[in-house]
Amino acid sequence: MLFSDHANLKRYGFIEAENSNPLNPYGLPIGFAVDTHSIPGRGPSLGFTCAACHTSNVTVKGKVIRGDGAPANLDFDTFYAELAAVVAHTYFDEDAFKRFANRVLPDPTPLTIGELRLQFTEFQAMMAGEAVMRRPVFPSGFGRVDALTQIINTLSVLGQKEPTNLRAVKAPVSYPHLWLTPQLEFVQWDPVAANPIARNAGEALGVFVTVKLHGPKEEWYDSSLLINELYALEQWVKDLKPPPWETNIFGAFDQALAATGEALYKDNCVICHNAPPYQRTDPAENPCGKTFIKIGRTNYKEVGTDPLYIEALLQRLVRTNEATVEINEGKSVVPALLFFKNTVGAVVIKAMDELKLS
Secondary structure: OOOOOHHHHHHHHOOOOOOOOOOEEOOOOOOOOEEEEEEEEEEEEEEEEEOOOOOOEEEEEEEEEEEEEOOOOOOOOHHHHHHHHHHHHHHHHHHHHHHHHHHHHHOOOHHHHHHHHHHHHHHHHHHHHHHHHEEEOOOOOOOOOHHHHHHHHHHHHHHHHOOOOOOEEEEOOOOOOOOOOEEEOOOOOOOEEEEEEHHHHHHHHHHHOOOOOOHHHOOOOOOOHHHHHHHHHHHHHOOOOOOOOOOOHOOOOOOOHHHHHHHHHHHHHOOOOOOOOOOOOOOOOOOOOOEEEEOOOOHHHHHHHOOHHHHHOOOOOOOOOOOOOOHOOOOOOEHHHHHHHHHHHHHHHHHHHHOOOO
16 A cells, blocks of 8 residues: 555544645645645645645544534654654665656656666655654644644754754644634734734645745745745635534533533633623734734743643753854844744745835
8 A cells, every 4th residue: 555545644643635736636635735846856745735734524423524614633643653664765765766666757768767766766765854853852742743843943054054943743632723814813823923823824835835945145045935825825715704602413512510610611611711792902002003812821831731842942042054044133133923923024025025025
């Protein structure tokens, strides 16, 4: 069985596409996407959209209900580790590589096989290194991932070619749902990016967007970000609605219990968890006069829940280099939060400038 077979990908929590669609000619699982913008020397590449981590199925009394925008029951870390292992096996096992070459080459000759081998050498080396960089200290399991540590590793280690910035992946959290995303002041559990394009760019950096923060100065902040596509995704997210409670499937509410829960929520939860009727931000605080659903801010030390995720960010320092030192106040070492905000901002600005976008 090929690694890409649906039966194998289901093991990690990926959801098979139900119908053929012109937007999915390869019949890939939900959330997989082919980037047709050729990478020099490689051609098209395969990656993820938001849907990979934010779509789930729930089965109730034998009926499967699709949750568009819901947290995925996905084991991303195991998927990537085992994918890297398969790539290594294909490279180092002569028979496996021959089978691979015969599948992907239209005319497998000694010359074309040799050229493929050279391309695959670089790819295997990259995959092996990234797999180590992304491997969590303890298995994250299904439905959780430490995305922020991986994103900062991507920028500070891979982007800068600075191995001393590597930090362990050790703070997995649940994928958030995406309902109401365009209306929210912030989306992540750590409120680090309010700007939608910057937020989507940061997420894309976590799932294999390339960025160059080293080498010739004219190449600094070059990336494979697709700004127009990130904008399109944000427009599609507007269509997501919180799923209704269908009494014919889930049963009726216990009204007395719901009233008790409402009182407990107002006494204990509302400071962090905004709910209808939503408190909203002041339009005067936004340059476009927009208002958003306000996100509660509470000192994490007072909440009493596991502090590891926020401390993994707040207690991390990053070494800058010649490409990033100027945008980080001229300092050789800065807090990871500052590095993340300033570097993603610079990458987005360059990508938008190249498209001549305001």
